[in-house]
Amino acid sequence: MQKRKICMVGDFAVGKTSLTQRFVNNSFSEKYLTTIGVKIDNVVVDDTKLIIWDVAGRDSLSPINTNYLSGAAGIVMVADGTRPETVESLHTLAEMVVEKIGQVPCVVAINKYDHNAFKLDDEQQNKLTSQGWDIFKTSALTGDKVPELFQVLNNAIGAVTSVGEEA
Amino acid sequence: MSQLDELRQIIVGDNTEQLSALKDRIESVEERTRDVSEVLAPAIDATMRRDDSLIQALSDPVSESLKRAIRIEPDAYAEILYPAIAPSIRTAIAQAISSMLATINKTIESATTVGGLKARFKSIRTGVPYAELLLRQSLLFRVEHLYLIDRDSGLLIGECGAEDQGLMDSDAVSAMFSAIQSFVQDSFSGREDDRLTDFKVGEHTIWIAHGPNAMLACVILGDPPAALKIRLYETLESIRIRYAEQLQHYDGDASQFARLDDYMQPMLQSQLREEELPEEKPKLQMGPLLVYLVIAAALGYLIFQALDRESKLSTLHRYFDEAPGVVVTKANWQDGKIVVEGLLDPDATLPFKTLSAHGIEQEKLQLNLTPFRSLETEMELRRFEKELDPPEGTILSVENGVLNLSGRASVIWLLRHDERLRQLQADRRLGLSNLFATDGSLNSYLATTLNIPAGPGRSEALAKLSQTPWVEISFTEILRDLLRSNRR
Numbered sequence A: 001m002q003k004r005k006i007c008m009v010g011d012f013a014v015g016k017t018s019l020t021q022r023f024v025n026n027s028f029s030e031k032y033l034t035t036i037g038v039k040i041d042n043v044v045v046d047d048t049k050l051i052i053w054d055v056a057g058r059d060s061l062s063p064i065n066t067n068y069l070s071g072a073a074g075i076v077m078v079a080d081g082t083r084p085e086t087v088e089s090l091h092t093l094a095e096m097v098v099e100k101i102g103q104v105p106c107v108v109a110i111n112k113y114d115h116n117a118f119k120l121d122d123e124q125q126n127k128l129t130s131q132g133w134d135i136f137k138t139s140a141l142t143g144d145k146v147p148e149l150f151q152v153l154n155n156a157i158g159a160v161t162s163v164g165e166e167a
Numbered sequence B: 001m002s003q004l005d006e007l008r009q010i011i012v013g014d015n016t017e018q019l020s021a022l023k024d025r026i027e028s029v030e031e032r033t034r035d036v037s038e039v040l041a042p043a044i045d046a047t048m049r050r051d052d053s054l055i056q057a058l059s060d061p062v063s064e065s066l067k068r069a070i071r072i073e074p075d076a077y078a079e080i081l082y083p084a085i086a087p088s089i090r091t092a093i094a095q096a097i098s099s100m101l102a103t104i105n106k107t108i109e110s111a112t113t114v115g116g117l118k119a120r121f122k123s124i125r126t127g128v129p130y131a132e133l134l135l136r137q138s139l140l141f142r143v144e145h146l147y148l149i150d151r152d153s154g155l156l157i158g159e160c161g162a163e164d165q166g167l168m169d170s171d172a173v174s175a176m177f178s179a180i181q182s183f184v185q186d187s188f189s190g191r192e193d194d195r196l197t198d199f200k201v202g203e204h205t206i207w208i209a210h211g212p213n214a215m216l217a218c219v220i221l222g223d224p225p226a227a228l229k230i231r232l233y234e235t236l237e238s239i240r241i242r243y244a245e246q247l248q249h250y251d252g253d254a255s256q257f258a259r260l261d262d263y264m265q266p267m268l269q270s271q272l273r274e275e276e277l278p279e280e281k282p283k284l285q286m287g288p289l290l291v292y293l294v295i296a297a298a299l300g301y302l303i304f305q306a307l308d309r310e311s312k313l314s315t316l317h318r319y320f321d322e323a324p325g326v327v328v329t330k331a332n333w334q335d336g337k338i339v340v341e342g343l344l345d346p347d348a349t350l351p352f353k354t355l356s357a358h359g360i361e362q363e364k365l366q367l368n369l370t371p372f373r374s375l376e377t378e379m380e381l382r383r384f385e386k387e388l389d390p391p392e393g394t395i396l397s398v399e400n401g402v403l404n405l406s407g408r409a410s411v412i413w414l415l416r417h418d419e420r421l422r423q424l425q426a427d428r429r430l431g432l433s434n435l436f437a438t439d440g441s442l443n444s445y446l447a448t449t450l451n452i453p454a455g456p457g458r459s460e461a462l463a464k465l466s467q468t469p470w471v472e473i474s475f476t477e478i479l480r481d482l483l484r485s486n487r488r
């Protein structure tokens, strides 16, 4: 079976682990247990096994360990819709990713869409779409847009590799 | 009523009855017991909610009393506890038995193999009991799982190992190994080539061999010998060589790694034998040694054969050359036979006996010899002996390389061979200057054949003939002389 490494990146507590668990186990927990290092899960999507690396979140004290990114076929960038600064930091994150592993397919999840403090203004959204990223307003709590997030990423990777093979 | 009682009555009123009732209640044990029993449960609840002082206070007496109770009535307690502890005991025992079985299996296995024999020998040599050695060997380690992991992505390329290891999903394990790798690198040195190679998880040892594109992680139960690490790297190396192209461009599609198992499986099978590895390493390997021996033997045989053939040829030359009447112009081996070319006098005898004593059998010889007459004196001698059959009193001899027939022979014999003798003398093949006729035969010849009557003439003739070599005798001359003297 075809296998692909996927990395979840984003600031701490934005919901990377929650999104992964929702997608892989269809479960959700209110408890916040910060990820240390990386946690690995896998799930089969369309005959492809996605090995999901749920990397520890970034904060001012601990920048993400970019070594975890190497060999990733695609990236899920996650921000917390209730904390606008986490949306802002997606841009610097993207730079770090590109610097480490080059251009790979990438999707963006603005998470906690269910939360009433969720807020994403047009300016922010335009800035993100201008990067060519697919934006998903997700909720790990309700599961909203979570399958779509991974599905679109997997398709994008498939498209890239088949183009690569033709070339 | 005393003054005090009066005063009390004034202050508290008329409740003496109540007081005495209270007093009774306090003083009566039964009353008190009933009172306490009413509040005991809520009181315990309350203290428990407040803090654990009650537990602390009770723990000692409770455990003491429990001990005593169990000692008095163990069966009853065992019965009560059984449902609670039996399952855990069962699993513990099952585990112990299964691991013991594995050990016994391995022990039996190795007892009946070469390894077992080795251990037996080692036991004799070292004095360590055989069973102990076997157990130690068997318990030493077991390679349980191998993971070939793409270095970049941590994606699993291939794996091999026992199914029931209770490990999590191999893809996750593989990624985890890779993640640990990154974590360690990042935390310790940040340098790319500082790699995590060994770590232990409980009873398991994990060794990771690193290649440029892939790493090979090996999960081992127990304490592996250092030699196993060499094996691990050798395995990775052979995989690296075989799948160089695929490893470099691995994109998660493991189908390109056909027959990868062939490379990994031996690591699992190596297991216990490894213990002997460090000792064996420097020894010459048995396989190659045999090949060397065979080659050496073959070479030796070829050389021996060549020498033997050569020496047989020279033996043949020597004896044929010595033999009279044989001239060898060429002798060589052809299809296992010695082909001899040359000349052979029909009278010559070939030295077959001598040759066979030197290992050259007659049937090994193919003689292409052209007949010829040899003038060698030896041959001549033999030929003349055969042809002339020299009578007694004569001798065939060689003097200065010349054959001579000397002595005295009967006239009859001399006459019979007269022509031949003269011819031989003329050919210088035979000297006859010392060949005389015997007196007796001369006398009878003169008397009977030549009819010379007895008398001085005959005696004179006889005396003369006796001194004249046969070939110089001229009977005509003798007769003429006789006639001349008779006329006188």
Ligand SMILES: Nc1nc2c(ncn2[C@@H]2O[C@H](COP(=O)(O)OP(=O)(O)OP(=O)(O)O)[C@@H](O)[C@H]2O)c(=O)[nH]1
Residues within 6 Å of the ligand: A010, A011, A012, A013, A014, A015, A016, A017, A018, A019, A029, A030, A031, A032, A033, A034, A035, A036, A055, A056, A057, A058, A111, A112, A113, A114, A115, A138, A139, A140, A141, A142
């Ligand atoms: N309401 C709501 N809460 C969420 C959602 N996703 C995550 N959370 C909560 O946010 C907190 C952090 O979630 P995690 O998934 O642990 O975040 P993380 O990004 O993995 O954090 P780190 O591992 O520390 O980087 C948890 O308490 C979650 O319950 C969501 O979609 N809606």
Ligand SMILES: [Mg+2]
Residues within 6 Å of the ligand: A016, A017, A018, A033, A034, A035, A054, A055, A056, A057
């Ligand atoms: Mg997390």
